[in-house]
Amino acid sequence: MVQPPKQVDASKPLELTLLVSQDDEDEHTYQVPGTIMVSASADMIAPMQIPLAREASNNSNDSSAGQTSLTLKKGEFRKIRYRGMLPERLRGMVRIEPIGIDASPALVMVIRPAPGQPPLAPVPALADAAPMPGADNPAGAPAALDLLNSTRLSFNEPIYFVAGNSGDNASAKFQLSFKFRLFMPEDPRSRGLLDNLYFGYTQFSLWDLSAPSAPFRDTNYRPSLFYYLPDTGLGNGFVSRVALATGLEHESNGRDGVESRSVNTYFIQPTFSFGNLNDYHLTVSPKAYASLGPTSDNPDLGDYRGHVDLKLAYGKPDGWKFATTLRKGQRGNHGSADTQISYPLSRLIPGTAGFLVASYFYGYGESLLTYNQKEHPQFRIGYALWR
Numbered sequence: 001m002v003q004p005p006k007q008v009d010a011s012k013p014l015e016l017t018l019l020v021s022q023d024d025e026d027e028h029t030y031q032v033p034g035t036i037m038v039s040a041s042a043d044m045i046a047p048m049q050i051p052l053a054r055e056a057s058n059n060s061n062d063s064s065a066g067q068t069s070l071t072l073k074k075g076e077f078r079k080i081r082y083r084g085m086l087p088e089r090l091r092g093m094v095r096i097e098p099i100g101i102d103a104s105p106a107l108v109m110v111i112r113p114a115p116g117q118p119p120l121a122p123v124p125a126l127a128d129a130a131p132m133p134g135a136d137n138p139a140g141a142p143a144a145l146d147l148l149n150s151t152r153l154s155f156n157e158p159i160y161f162v163a164g165n166s167g168d169n170a171s172a173k174f175q176l177s178f179k180f181r182l183f184m185p186e187d188p189r190s191r192g193l194l195d196n197l198y199f200g201y202t203q204f205s206l207w208d209l210s211a212p213s214a215p216f217r218d219t220n221y222r223p224s225l226f227y228y229l230p231d232t233g234l235g236n237g238f239v240s241r242v243a244l245a246t247g248l249e250h251e252s253n254g255r256d257g258v259e260s261r262s263v264n265t266y267f268i269q270p271t272f273s274f275g276n277l278n279d280y281h282l283t284v285s286p287k288a289y290a291s292l293g294p295t296s297d298n299p300d301l302g303d304y305r306g307h308v309d310l311k312l313a314y315g316k317p318d319g320w321k322f323a324t325t326l327r328k329g330q331r332g333n334h335g336s337a338d339t340q341i342s343y344p345l346s347r348l349i350p351g352t353a354g355f356l357v358a359s360y361f362y363g364y365g366e367s368l369l370t371y372n373q374k375e376h377p378q379f380r381i382g383y384a385l386w387r
Helices: 144-149 301-305
Strands: 007-009 014-021 027-032 035-042 045-054 068-073 077-084 092-098 106-111 153-155 159-165 170-181 197-208 216-229 241-252 262-274 281-291 308-315 321-328 335-344 355-364 374-386
Touching (some): 014 035, 068 077, 170 374, 335 374
Antiparallel strands (some): 014 077, 035 092, 153 170
């Protein structure tokens, strides 16, 4: 099967091309079916079978209604095209796999342009194609449409487990974080509010390994509802890409009484990338937030956390990465620095995934419970599934 274009206009029939060639025998006759079945599935949508009908060729004896014979001599080949409509419920990244044919599956981005929008531009020939991003421009970034390949359920903030012993205080911390795109539009390029609305969930835990029963010191739960654009289109020769997230977030430790901590915030978080995103590059991501409603559990939270997290990162997708999150309280020297250095585990042990990570925390409030307490500096090492 010839690989179809990466992006297909679903308002038009899907076209798949089979390449039949004869390389071994002097002559061979093939039976070409009038219809083939393909299995098509999208993210979180079960596979469905779709019939594709053969296009009639210039040969008057060929009909797309039924099976026909095709005789090829050694060194000859023939392209046979099949067409059919994709169901409307198939959206986003779709996997196409022929049934009963020894051919590799294909991944295509299904796009249905809205009324009034121009159709997808035809795929250029290889000689006319634009140069690879970043080939001549050190600030070049991958094409924005590459970001459409992400699945509806995806990683959000770093996912890791690290442990260490600092100052006779053995402890571990771990975090889980995911986001889910609530609605997949007909055109994944849409920048509409509902089309880019995400539900996020992050859970962070501190584990006391020194105590006899090794209890959890604190667990913080952080659900959120936010608008997210991985690429706003504001990049230029200096800034490779600008992403934007903004929405509502709740954070609490699920306790009651004097140990209860909770806060509701509105946040806005742009992310600026500098340099070639396929190589070592810098990312700057300030997250500004304001409290919503009463904060009776922790009325002075802003004195220790402030209202802006500054996230800085420098690294390469398949290499080292240095990342730190800085906080500065509104009063005094209150604040914190949470720093990680990571390296792909697969580069050390082939066949593995994830990252080796070393982390260092210094300052106030590693968890919500101790937001107003200065922690002993903590150095830990461990594993990260996402960074």
